[in-house]
Amino acid sequence: MTDIKQKATRGAARQKLTVALCGNPNSGKTTLFNTLTGGNQKTGNWPGVTVEKKQGVYKLDGNVVIVDTPGIYSLSPYTPEERIAQLFLLQKQADVIINVVDVTDLERSLYLTSQLAELDIPVAVALNMTDEAAAKGIVTDVVALQRKFGCPFAEISAAKNTGIRELMDMCIGGKARTMRKFTFSAQVENAVIQLKKLPQLHNASRYALLQLAQNDIYGANMPQLTADCLDKIKDISAQLQNALSQNVAVAVAEMRYAQISEIAAAVQKTAHDAQRIRASTLTDKIDAIVLNKWLAYPLFALIMAAIFYLSVDGLGGWLTGLINDKLTPALQSLAGSAMLSACPQWLCSLVTDGIIAGVMSVAGFVPQIMLLYGFIAILEASGYMSRIAFVTDKFLRKIGLGGRSFVALVLGCGCSVPAIASVKTIKNPYERRATATLAPFMPCSAKLALISFFTTYLLGGNALFAISFYFVSIAAVVAGGYVLNVIFRKKRAAYDTFVMELPQYRLPNARNVLKQMWQRGKSFLTKAGTVIFAASVILWLTTHLNCRLRFAEVNDSILAQIGKFISPIFTPLGWNDRGCGWQFSVATLTGFAAKETVVTTLQILLPQGLDGAISPQGAYGFVVYNLLTVPCVAATSASFAEQGKRAALTAAAFQTITAYVAAFVVYQAGNAVATYGKTLIAPIVATTIAVTAAVCIYKTVKSRRKCKCDCADCTICTQCDKPH
Numbered sequence: 001m002t003d004i005k006q007k008a009t010r011g012a013a014r015q016k017l018t019v020a021l022c023g024n025p026n027s028g029k030t031t032l033f034n035t036l037t038g039g040n041q042k043t044g045n046w047p048g049v050t051v052e053k054k055q056g057v058y059k060l061d062g063n064v065v066i067v068d069t070p071g072i073y074s075l076s077p078y079t080p081e082e083r084i085a086q087l088f089l090l091q092k093q094a095d096v097i098i099n100v101v102d103v104t105d106l107e108r109s110l111y112l113t114s115q116l117a118e119l120d121i122p123v124a125v126a127l128n129m130t131d132e133a134a135a136k137g138i139v140t141d142v143v144a145l146q147r148k149f150g151c152p153f154a155e156i157s158a159a160k161n162t163g164i165r166e167l168m169d170m171c172i173g174g175k176a177r178t179m180r181k182f183t184f185s186a187q188v189e190n191a192v193i194q195l196k197k198l199p200q201l202h203n204a205s206r207y208a209l210l211q212l213a214q215n216d217i218y219g220a221n222m223p224q225l226t227a228d229c230l231d232k233i234k235d236i237s238a239q240l241q242n243a244l245s246q247n248v249a250v251a252v253a254e255m256r257y258a259q260i261s262e263i264a265a266a267v268q269k270t271a272h273d274a275q276r277i278r279a280s281t282l283t284d285k286i287d288a289i290v291l292n293k294w295l296a297y298p299l300f301a302l303i304m305a306a307i308f309y310l311s312v313d314g315l316g317g318w319l320t321g322l323i324n325d326k327l328t329p330a331l332q333s334l335a336g337s338a339m340l341s342a343c344p345q346w347l348c349s350l351v352t353d354g355i356i357a358g359v360m361s362v363a364g365f366v367p368q369i370m371l372l373y374g375f376i377a378i379l380e381a382s383g384y385m386s387r388i389a390f391v392t393d394k395f396l397r398k399i400g401l402g403g404r405s406f407v408a409l410v411l412g413c414g415c416s417v418p419a420i421a422s423v424k425t426i427k428n429p430y431e432r433r434a435t436a437t438l439a440p441f442m443p444c445s446a447k448l449a450l451i452s453f454f455t456t457y458l459l460g461g462n463a464l465f466a467i468s469f470y471f472v473s474i475a476a477v478v479a480g481g482y483v484l485n486v487i488f489r490k491k492r493a494a495y496d497t498f499v500m501e502l503p504q505y506r507l508p509n510a511r512n513v514l515k516q517m518w519q520r521g522k523s524f525l526t527k528a529g530t531v532i533f534a535a536s537v538i539l540w541l542t543t544h545l546n547c548r549l550r551f552a553e554v555n556d557s558i559l560a561q562i563g564k565f566i567s568p569i570f571t572p573l574g575w576n577d578r579g580c581g582w583q584f585s586v587a588t589l590t591g592f593a594a595k596e597t598v599v600t601t602l603q604i605l606l607p608q609g610l611d612g613a614i615s616p617q618g619a620y621g622f623v624v625y626n627l628l629t630v631p632c633v634a635a636t637s638a639s640f641a642e643q644g645k646r647a648a649l650t651a652a653a654f655q656t657i658t659a660y661v662a663a664f665v666v667y668q669a670g671n672a673v674a675t676y677g678k679t680l681i682a683p684i685v686a687t688t689i690a691v692t693a694a695v696c697i698y699k700t701v702k703s704r705r706k707c708k709c710d711c712a713d714c715t716i717c718t719q720c721d722k723p724h
């Protein structure tokens, strides 16, 4: 009996059975994982949604552990998470592999299947998306596939939950088998035999031997080989290359493809017809519009505007209004009247004005966040998000970001928390860091309150001022992107192998969308119940107590003392122009709890209003500072969770410095205009023209230069964008 069969059938005393789900990106592994484990892992109709391996227990058998791995097209890794999947398989951590195959794209999927056969791990193949295949008239000869590969194949639909029980019975019942392996030309087979004879390679898998025949030690994952053995491998590989008169890796891949095409053609008689039909089907028709050079951006703007309207303003806005205007006051008066007779007044105030007001101000965002996430989940599941990423990728690459960063930036206009959380889908770690650092520059809905407050009360109610803050944010993202790109350029390029893939459009699964909405709402509420709760208590205490911990007026409170202490830092930004520096400093500090509190704090600390408290240029700089500085505590904790302590602290420092420099420049420039007025116009225009001309000349000269990189010979260099 095989090892796996023993593990599977030893009854009550059975060992744990580890089943790994592996397959191409987007083949439905995570959907299957969620169905098997009852889990809530994020799925999405684009590659790269699962970026680390996830583990869960099969809900019908506690002894079976299911592992969801990142998608791979072959066992040779390009990106870090592909390496995670590869190492997991090569190190034989799985007892059984379920190879999830998108049956509507059989030919491409079988490349990996043929490599999995070489690992000597029992495999059961899940032919997924059978519902879609049926709709397209694709019929697959499963028996023929079983005969060819010598292992069981199960037809399933992970989304519709069909065939899954049979698949799992195959794995647990010990029916999974090590597959029949492909054979290659005599020269290749000869090299494999020679390699196998080397003492250190007696036990190596056929996959490892084939990689070594290509002299790919890293791919074979055999770091412990001696120098002598490595020399012999090099010799055998060189001889093979001579015999084939071709690169060995290319030759083996071609032989593999030839056999796969033959199998696919034999088992899916309608495959070619179906492909032809597919070429002219909906996906292409939609793409003709969605990816059109002229229509892509306006259409995206329209879709995002509709989503924002519905989630932030329409339904979401209405629900948030209901919570803020009805539920919160009701809770406050209920708590107030319940506590009034039994508790001291300070405790009443702490609970009603501190805790309830603080926590509910954040809880009020929950409907907006849930709706926004619901729509984003629909965009992702339908396949549209991959198109957005594809369309914006080229421009964003120039500033060190990528197509997927765009989604984070758009989300940042609603709230930095989901924006930072969404960077998980970005494969390149440097792009991921840059995006998490820059997305909070976007004016989230809380900052919108600050913008409208200042525009209304100080900047003459001029809507142009309000809009200009959006340009400040975009300029900060572009400038910050350039700076980070200069820092990370070399490291970033090392990961730049990613090719955007456009999946077929699919109807989103309602259950998945609702699940993702619920997950978002829940995590937001958890934060409101913990971090924001603590922040509200601290804020209340520091505004009501003085340094001797006695109740005092706001002007003598601990917060005022702190404000007076730190206000000199902000004097160069003009916050102290009219003697109210400490109030603005305190407001900025409290903005760390949530950006709306900046407005609330100013209203409390400056009851006479903003007029006379700060100069217009100082006020503009104040908004710029708060727009760009470290986001609120919720977003900062998201940054810690997503990037780790070190990167999050670096991001916070970068944001603070950018905010300070930008506010300083705005204030000083505003002062110069106020002092010198119209006399400045001529020099400014002249300088702008001169700088623009210099940039144009530099760009023209640069574009004529040839690439000097030591890289592959193609038309445009992928490292420096110059022609070869």
Ligand code: GDP
Pocket (backbone or CB within 6 Å): 024, 025, 026, 027, 028, 029, 030, 031, 032, 042, 043, 044, 045, 046, 047, 048, 049, 050, 071, 128, 129, 130, 131, 132, 156, 157, 158, 159, 160, 380, 381, 382, 506, 509, 512
């Ligand atoms: P992964 O990248 O392999 O983890 O794939 P996901 O589980 O994230 O699924 C990719 C997309 O395929 C999602 O939009 C799923 O809803 C969809 N999907 C998964 N399984 C099926 C299925 O059996 N039928 C159909 N029609 N869609 C599916």
Ligand code: MG
Pocket (backbone or CB within 6 Å): 029, 030, 031, 042, 043, 049, 050, 071
């Ligand atoms: Mg996945």
